[in-house]
Amino acid sequence: MSTNQTWRRAIDVADAASNEHPVTFMQTSVEDAEVQAHTRSRMRARARVSTVPVVRNTGARHAAGVREAANAVHQGVINSIVSEKAEKAVVRVESLARRSVMHHSRDANGAAHLKITLQRASHVAKYRRALLCVENFKSLGLTLPFDLYEADVDCTLRYMVDTGTVGCAWATAPAKAYVLRTAETRETRCAIELDVDHTKLIAHDASVPPYDGIAPLRVLSFDIECCAKEEHFPHPDLDPVIQIASVLAEVPERHEMRRVYILGSCANIPGATVVACDTETALLRAWSVDVIAADPDLIVGYNVQNFDIDYLLKRAANLRVDDFALFGRVRRKRVESKEATFSSKAMGTRKNMRATVDGRIVLDVMQIVQTEHKLSSYTLNHVSERFLKERK
Incomplete structure (x- = not known):
């Protein structure tokens, strides 16, 4: 059985040749730009701006008063942070009509609130502290701290x-709206790696075909065997790994490829490729390299989190x-x-x-059953035996 032709994920190089065509992909997570992102199966999207707290206005009713309050809040936050980058961190402060769920209000349109947009999620904590400090906003006649709303919402x-956008939804980076990364700037092992402004990204309705389906997934399940002393549980400081059995499946096609990494040698196993290794070091390295080549979207096993x-x-x-x-995608x-x-x-x-x-994604079947x-x-x-009517 050929190793790379069947096991390695096929990559269409033409897809990454230019940005002349739109790129449609199913996202599995979104991270702040300064955080190493979990990688999507076809690309890596970066959110350049994190939108955070909505704060109650200081009582200004007319447009001029709202603008004055917004400017004062903006400057007050910047002054409270001793940093040359503080001013760049605040992208904008805008007034929005919102209603609090905490109190009754007769105003159907809601009262004026200030929405502060920051450059990065890591800025949220320090700017939240600044907003809670009354001393920063004496020019507004503030005697009590601002009421903060949505200040602890995760950036994702x-x-x-x-x-x-919803979880595992489809999105499209329009043609010429993104910049493809070169070999020198790539940070992941994705087939396509690009930078796109979050405002240009198109989120598709997950209830409307064809975006109601799931992208083809590669699932790697595995199990290890160790050589421990009789009646003793294996200990990683003492007992070697003598075998790793892996099954790579492509869903929904359900095409499976089986591979067994063995320390030493063994007889041929029907339906599986046997990778014989002279040393445990070679065994571990061979498995890790093949995981990278297979490029699975999910890693599955029984008790893989706590043990394997x-x-x-x-x-x-x-x-x-x-x-x-180093067998992750980043x-x-x-x-x-x-x-x-x-x-x-x-x-x-x-x-x-x-x-x-x-x-x-690491999926531990044991934890799900528990x-x-x-x-x-x-x-x-x-x-x-309980669910499959079979035994190990």
Whole structure:
């Protein structure tokens, strides 16, 4: 079986040749421009402006009064931040008619509020503090802090609300409205990488065909085997990874490719490509390189968050395989596994490891089953027999 012809994601180079044609893609996330973005399957969109707090006006009713108040707020915020870049951070201050959900109002059109648009989401916290400081706005006769609205809205959600975009919706970067990145400026492994002004991006209605569907996805599922001492649970400081079994599926076509990475040698496995490796270092490196080549949109497994990915990262660190953790879509961005705490009334408090693979969604079937079903056991054998009528 040929390695690259079947396993590697096909890339149409013509798509990235120029910006003469519109680029339509399904977005999976939107990040602030200064943050390493999770990468879309076909491109990377950057939101240049984050829109943040709506603040109550100081009582000005007429247009001139509103403009005066807006200018004073703008200058007051800038003066409170000791930085040469403070003035550039505030993109604009504008007056909007809004109604608060907290209080009854007879005004059907709403009262005047000030909407402050900042350049980056990272500016929000310091400017929010500035707005809460009465001393900055003595010229307005302010005796109490401003009431802040929507000051803690996540920048991703803010962008989606402002543009009418929903999760996994389709969007189009019109022809000549974007700038393609060159090989020297690329930060990701996407087929197309471009910069587009967020105001030029067209969000499509997810309920209207053909934008009500899902883009073709590549799904990589995997499982690892370790060699531990008898009756002992594997420990990444001591026990080597001896096998990684991977299945790459293209959805919805359901075309599957199977690959098994083995330490040493083994007999041929029908329907699968066996990658025999002389050392554990070679095994880890071969798997990481092939993940990059396959370019999956989703990485799936059973208990991959708490065990498989975390174990692989620790083994690679122990063996000093420095390039192993670079199998995400963002170049030079290492895959990380950190402890995360989740709390709810139904589930209580749980601590899990959470792997971050930039540009690829990590889906742990075990955590989904634990959340959705109450079972006597959550071992793979028990869950498989319960839902698939099969055993491992």
